[in-house]
Amino acid sequence: QAQLVESGGGLVQAGGSLNLSCAASGRTFSSDYMAWFRQAPGKEREFVAAITRNGLATYYANSVKGRFTISRDNAKGTMYLQMNSLKPEDTAVYYCAARPSSTYLYAQRRSYEYWGQGTQVTVSS
Numbered sequence: 001q002a003q004l005v006e007s008g009g010g011l012v013q014a015g016g017s018l019n020l021s022c023a024a025s026g027r028t029f030s031s032d033y034m035a036w037f038r039q040a041p042g043k044e045r046e047f048v049a050a051i052t053r054n055g056l057a058t059y060y061a062n063s064v065k066g067r068f069t070i071s072r073d074n075a076k077g078t079m080y081l082q083m084n085s086l087k088p089e090d091t092a093v094y095y096c097a098a099r100p101s102s103t104y105l106y107a108q109r110r111s112y113e114y115w116g117q118g119t120q121v122t123v124s125s
Contacts, residue, residue: 002026002114004096009119012086016123020081022096022116029114030074032099033106036081038092038121045095049081050106059106064090086123093118 008020020036035050049070050059058070069082079096097112105111 004029004098004114004116006094006096006116006119009094009121011122011124014086014088014123014125016086017082017084018086018121020083020094020096020119020121022079022081024077024079024098028074028077029098030077033103034072034079034096034098035100035106035112036070036079036094036096037109038090038094039118040089040092043092045109047107047109048094051079052103061107083121086121088123088125091121091123093120 003025005023008018012018031053033050033052036048037045038048039045047061048064049068051070051072055072067085072079095118096116099113100106100111
């Protein structure tokens with residue numbers, strides 16, 4: 001059974017950094033786009049970043065551009081999100097996702113087939 005498991009969340013002060021990981025098991029996702037989404041309390045789940053199969057192209061939400069970096073290591077079956085200069089508004093549960101129904105829909109949460117269980121990121125002011 002295919003599974004995505006996030007790790008690396010935690011509590012950090014504003015301006016700090018965290019590095020999230022998403023480990024795949026049960027099948028390989030090396031041929032799939034992958035992405036990070038986040039959901040703050042009372043808000044809808046929103047797109048954060050996506051990465052192509054070979055990792056050569058990346059896409060970011062405007063709110064995180066220049067602060068977050070998405071990457072992947074297909075040999076290890078793992079995707080990462082390096083988060084720098086964190087702000088209190090980055091506080092959310094962060095989810096990894098894989099295999100959108102179309103590569104054009106990489107920013108649409110409803111297009112993804114596989115999801116992790118989420119990891120909490122809390123940024124204090």
